Structure formats: structure tokens, C-alpha cells
Amino acid sequence: MKILLTGGNGMVGRNIRDRAEQGRHELVAPPSRELDLTDAAATESYVAQLKPDMIIHAAGRVGGIQANMAHPVEFLVENLDMGRNIVIAARKAGVPQLINIGSSCMYPRAAPNPLEESAVLTGELEPTNEGYALAKVMTARLCDYVSRSDPHLSYKTLIPCNLFGLHDKFDPAVSHLLPAIIRKVDEAKRTGAGTVEIWGSGEARREFMFASDLADGIWTAVERFDELPATMNMGVGTDHSINDYYAAVARVIGWQGSFTHDLSKPVGMKQKLVSVALQQQFGWMPATPLDEAIAETYAHYRTLEEASKETSK
DSSP states (O other): EEEEEETTHHHHHHHHHHHOOOOSEEEEEETTOOOOTTTTHHHHHHHHHHSSEEEEEEOOOOHHHHHHHHOHHHHHHHHHHHHHHHHHHHHHOOOOOEEEEEEEEGGGGGOOOOBOOTTTTTTTOOGGGGGHHHHHHHHHHHHHHHHHOOOOOOOOOOOOOEOOTTOOOOOOOTTHHHHHHHHHHHHHHTTSEEEEEEEEESOOOEEEEEHHHHHHHHHHHTTTTGSSSSSEEOOOSOOOEHHHHHHHHHHHTOOEEEEEEEEEETOOOOOEEEEHHHHHHHHOOOOOOOHHHHHHHHHHHHHHHHHHHHHHH
């Protein structure tokens, strides 16, 4: 197949590219300067000319709590525009299959855990990333509407749990939890700091999947698209407390200091664990243990840091 991948230079997109089987499919992953998904006309023209057999929509503006709270307008509007434009362009061009990558932020803040796919749009969203979540919900619903209105088009949504891994963002202004922890603990080790601060009590629970595993799951979905439910979570099936993740990173990196807690900071939802019942029925589960995934991500981070030092000389 000819597959159009959006967001090919983001963390999810780059892992999808890394896991692409050589020669099996023609994967087209244009950079944003070549395909501006916020431009509806340009997106429509690009898709019409390319005529892909499938689209994997992995593009988006992403970030942690700090970034979402600082730029709510951008997180809503940019993700809304990208999702709408690529789905409508695909529909107009008659692209038969589309895999939309959603987010567990789509679930209501008070939904019972584990979060089942049917819980989307059943309650109030988490305020700290509401704009991003609204855009993701809209795109997923649009995919559902398109599939219902045209029997020749099948547009489906995968909802991954929180992600981390190779090609992640480690800048504290935009990073998610685990890369932020890796950077903080690494700095503490290198500067000899005895403590590292955790936002909140550290008791909130999160589920994290290695991005390479998600890429493997997405390629499995590509190969078995017809068996894929219209909406399906992708997760690991277990969660850990924020304190547990700090302890795991310290263990992997080899830092032996202690942690403090700033109880004035926002922490988001108390728990966010997705149900993997449909995923298990589909027949796929991630394979990389947490400590191994952290070790690979940390090695990647150190490579980036050393390369940055060499460039700045």
C-alpha cells in the first residue's frame, strides 16, 4: 500500500518510521514545511495528488501539563485544524482507510478506571489539558461520522495511553512526565544534588507505554485493519504512581538521593489507566518492560545531550 503518515517527525511518527518493514509498504511522511495540516486547501490538494491507500494521522501539538496550561488556545485550535483538515481531505479524495491516533486525555476526568472506549463523551474533561482533549475527541468523532456515512470509507481511532521513548521531547517547557523525570534525575546525578522535587504528592497513577511498542501495535493494526474495532485503546494494562516512576528512573540511572513534594502544583487526573480488553481480543500487547524502556530512553537522552554539547563548541 501507499501510506501517508502525518507527524512523521514527531515521537510517534519517528517510531512508526523506525518500525516500518523495509519494502512492504510505500510510506510517505512529509515534513510540515511540505504539508501544512493547518491549511485546509493545501492539505486537500496534497492528499488528492498523492492518492494514498491509507493515512496514519499521528501529527499534533503535544506537551505535558505545564505546556497545556500555558497555551490552551494553541493546543485546541492547532490540533482541531490538523484533525479536521486531514480527515476531510481523505474523505474528499476517497482514501479508503485511515488510522487516527487519539489520546487517553479524551476520557472524562471522573470516568471509572480502567477507561473503556465507550466512556468517551460521557463526562467533564480534565481541565489541565481540556483544549487538547476536545480536539482529539472531535477528530475521533469525525472519523466515526465519515465511516457511518460512506460504506466505502473506514476511518478508525486508536487511543494510546501515555507514551515515552526514543525521539521524545526532554525540554521541561514541553515534555511529558517520564522524559521530564529522566532529565531532572540525570541533572541531579551530574550536579551532585541530594533531592529532586515532585509535583504534588506523587500518589496520582499513570500508565506509560514505550513508543516503540506503540509503533509495533500501529503496524499490526495496519496489517489487520479489517479486524480492528472502530475505536480501540492501546495500553500496557497496568499503572504506577508518579512516585514509582521517579523511583524507577533513579534506579535505572543510578541516583541515590531523595525526593521532596510541592503540594501546590497541579497533578491532573488521579488515575488514568485504559482498558485493554478490546486490545487483548484483537490479539496484541506491548512487549518492553518498564526498566528496559527507561534505560533505552535514557541512553537516547544522553546521546542527544552529548551531541548538543559538541554542536555548541
